Structure formats: structure tokens, C-alpha cells
Amino acid sequence: MSTESAEDRLIARYFGPLAQHPGALGLVDDAAILVPPTGCDLVLKADAIVGSVHFFADDPPSAVARKALRVNLSDLAAKGAKPLGFLLSLALPDGIGDDWLAAFASGLQADIEQYECPLFGGDTDRTPGPVTVSIATFGSVPHGTMVRRGGARVGDRVVVTGTIGDASLGLRLRKDHAASTRWGLDPKMRDHLLDRYLLPQPRNAIAEAVRRFASAAMDVSDGLAGDLAKLCRVSGVSATIDAARIPLSAAAQAALGHDASLIEPVLTGGDDYEILASVSASKLEAFRTTASALGIDLTEIGEITVGDDAPRFVGRDGLPLKFARPSFSHF
């Protein structure tokens, strides 16, 4: 009589090989062991992605796995934290077979290696709903140094990594293939936008620089406009942003050239997984140089100001942009 359940076999087959950290105990115990680094605080984050909400049912399973981990890693990066590991709760509908699981595990393995963020444990369940991937990540910072949202000071410069709006446009393209022609995109531009939606590129490479230089930071997951508003609210400040300085990819520039109204999804659509930070003027150049040496562009887009109004995004005409909905929200 075999006493090993199908669930045990599934875990042993697909996830056991991923759990190389000794604290994971090979996934054969009830829980994992993490020996906290001496003198460090742990930075904790949980975020889930749900099929048909955060990804498409026919997205490659490896990309689903990587997106689930990366949306969490992005938060660690913005807090200045080094990844220590993660826990995974995976709810699977009927019809998910070996091929899907093997590809999912393979994508997860790639990111475990790339981001040096080992799997510590988790569970698998059946669901009558869509694939749901819930991840809890934990990182470390030297005691007392986690970068918060609430540290922005009047006069600080507002900076953002990479480019903004690509994933939001990529999601529109994913739902409306014809938009690529309307927006005048070549295949490379189209693929760039689609890729940015499919697979976030979190900025963990500059986590330490964020910790050294930023006065406040968060990752841009719900749209630049709304996320900056959150940072300002917690910091008790406002901001003025020069919309023309917001970094855009060639693809986003091309799309905006054909349809200026796309500025709204670009600034409010979310899924950027860039880092938004405030930095004192005296540290701006060092922050930018450090990021650049790590291959990440850091662009100054505005300034922290006095007040409790929502941040103003000023257009080329000198007038503030108006957004129907500044921030992505599921509710």
C-alpha cells in the first residue's frame, strides 16, 4: 500500500527539485527554517496573481510563475531589501496537467536562480476557479534601514527607473491586436510592449542603491500617477511632475504619437514594476551614476512640494493633466 498521496508526489516531482535551500527541508516537513541574517530586519511581502485577472489563461506557464515571483521581488527592490526566499501557495483547477506544471516549475527555477531567491515551502490545492499563485517573499535589510513610502521631503527630486506605461499598453495590445497597426508600431515595438506586460523586469539590481540614496520609494505597480499620490500622502507632501520628462520607450512614444489619449493608460495603467523614489538633490547624481553602472536608467521627473493635494502632472502646455482614474484598482 503506497502511503504517498498524489499531492505529495506532485510536490516532490515539480517543486522538490526547486527547494535546494537547506531551510526548505526538501519540502518534506510542515514548515521551513530561516536563520535570519545577524543585525538585519526582515522585509515581508505577500502578493497573489489570479488567472483572467493578472494574467491570461493561455499565457505560458513559465511566465505565470515568473510574474508571480517578480511582482513580489519588485516590492523588495523598492524597499532596498535583498531577497532571502519565498513561500508559494498554488491553487490549480482541474485540467492543469504535467506539461503545465513542468513549465511552471521551470520558469520558477529560472527566477530562483536569477534573483537568488530560494523556494522555502508552500502548498498546492485544487480550486474550482482559475489558477491562483500566492507568493509571500521575505528579504533583509540592515536593521532600521528599510526604505519607506513616508520619507519624502519637500525639495526632494522625484525619480523613476526604466520606462513607464509599456505594460499597460502591452495589455491593451494583448486584448486588441489591431491596435498595433493603429499605433504605428513595428513588430519589435509591439513585442516590447507585449513582453513588458507578460513578464515584469523588477529592479532588484539597484535595491542597495535605493537603500543608500532614496528618501522614500515604492514600486510602480498600480500606475505612476496613483502610486506617486500614495507616496506623497504617506509622506505628507505633494509633488509637481513634468509629464514631458517621464521616460517612455520608443514603442510608447510611437503609440502616443498616433493617439495622444494613451497618456492616461501610460500614467495610470499599472504593471510597470519600476521603482519610484524621492531623493535629496545632493544625492541625485550619485544615485543616477550607481544605477547607470548597473545598467538601469534613472530619470528625474519632478520635485516634491509642500501640500496635501494630489501630485500635479504638468503637460507640455503648462496645464495639469486630468485623469479619470489615477490608479489601477481591482475594486
Add this chain to the structure above:
Amino acid sequence: MSTESAEDRLIARYFGPLAQHPGALGLVDDAAILVPPTGCDLVLKADAIVGSVHFFADDPPSAVARKALRVNLSDLAAKGAKPLGFLLSLALPDGIGDDWLAAFASGLQADIEQYECPLFGGDTDRTPGPVTVSIATFGSVPHGTMVRRGGARVGDRVVVTGTIGDASLGLRLRKDHAASTRWGLDPKMRDHLLDRYLLPQPRNAIAEAVRRFASAAMDVSDGLAGDLAKLCRVSGVSATIDAARIPLSAAAQAALGHDASLIEPVLTGGDDYEILASVSASKLEAFRTTASALGIDLTEIGEITVGDDAPRFVGRDGLPLKFARPSFSHF
């Protein structure tokens, strides 16, 4: 223009008041801060519960919240760990309204206080599927002392807390109300079984005793027979269990008196959330006395033996019981 999203308002309204621990930062940051206790290891566990799989859609929302937390707390108890806190990822279908959320939060608050396990953070998402509650818990043990599954030694006694099989019978009653009459249950017995399914009673009160006395331990979540088999497999041992000594509630005894075949769901059905442990004969009495002083019965049910066979459950007739499926599994 309000820059606060409906999601932010939902979190602020229902979960903000629960996040009293300073490391939760009032749920207004991207991540939480945990300062690890000096000299301790962290014990990490993630477990999710899914509507129509682990609970019924019409279960009281407060019980859903408490079950989600308690199935995780039960693992910490079995590992000898003291709860430090948890992260919550909540996926909600359309139609979940304020009343449901208020009751859910209220149940969570009750257990946060009862188990001294604060909320550190999390996220909320929409889902086209059922309510899905994914929790990641973290506890602490003095460095190197987490109780594992793999420490059972030949000659150790096998012990279990509380009573076995109640939740499994409660689930059957929940699906088949008429069974209460067939099994000869009075209303109090019926309610006892239903309650044990609805709301686990994890044994966190004796976590420290488990750490002091047990050579191996796990919580009984997938059925005593299968879970003991897992403990034995990892420990490289077998076991002989005297089925007549397995502690049963008055309700389970009554049901078994009317239908002896219920021994199968009692021993393999799961959802017990009792602690199964091995303990050297020399420590058994101290373990039992300590547990008893904390109001928890600890019953010796058998012995760890040499071998790699599945544990034998010996019936009153001296013959081993046979199970169609020794362990609950979703797959």
C-alpha cells in the same frame, strides 16, 4: 480628485484596524518589517483555503477567516514555534460585500488576539473563482530547535493530542444532515462534530512542550494514518498503532457504534489539526503532565518500530486495518 482607490479604502477600512503591530506600518507601505527575535530561527509556513474545497460558500465569514489562520497556526504549534505574525492574500469574487468583509475581519481580529499573531500585511484581489484565503505565517524557535518530522527513533512512543476524526465526521454531517440520526447522535454530539470541521482548534498552547519533549512532530491535517506514514517515512522508521487507543470524542464513538466502517474517515479524513508526535519513553510522562496542565489531553497510541513499511494500525481483533486511501489529497 480623490487619489485613493477603492482597493485602498477596502484595506484601510477592514484590515488597517487589525494591523496594530508597528512592523505592519499601518498597511500603507509596500512591505512590512519584522525584527527577528535575537538567537531565534524563523519557522515559515504558507497554506491557503479555497471556497467549495476547504470550506462552504455559506460558512460564516468569521469562521472562514479563523480557519485560514488556524490551519497555519497548527503547523507552527507542531513545530514548537511561537507565532510572530502573518501575511494575508485575499482573492474575492464579485458579490462579496461589506457585511461579509466586516465579519471576516472581525473573525480574524479575534484570532489575532487569541493566538497573539499579528497581521503584518498582504493584498486583496478580484477573482472569477471562489473566495481564496492564502496565509503565510512565521513563528520563532530558539536557534536549532524546530521540531521536525524526521526525528522519530525506534522505541519512541507515538502520541496524539485531543481527539481524532471529529472534523472528518463533521464534514460528512455537513453534506448529509440525515447521517446524524443514522449515527445516533444527540444535538450536542452533532454540533461538536460540525464545529470541529468548521473551526479547527490548533494546539498552540503546547508548542513549547512539543519543543521540549517531542523527538518528531507534525500536525494532523490530512488524516492520522497518512500523516503518521509521512512522519515515519522521513524518520526512516515504521510504527505500530493500537487502533483501540486512538482518542475519540463521545460523538465519534457513538457514530462508530452505529457504523463501524466510519473508522476509515476517522483515521484518514483529515482536518483534525491535532498534534501527532513521537516521544522517548523517558519523557512521555513529563510531556503528558505538561500538556494536561495546559488543558490538553495527550494519548499514547503506539510505538515507533524498525522498518520502512507503512505504520500498522492494529484493530481489536489483532489484525491490521486496511485503508482504501490512507491520506487526504486534493490530487
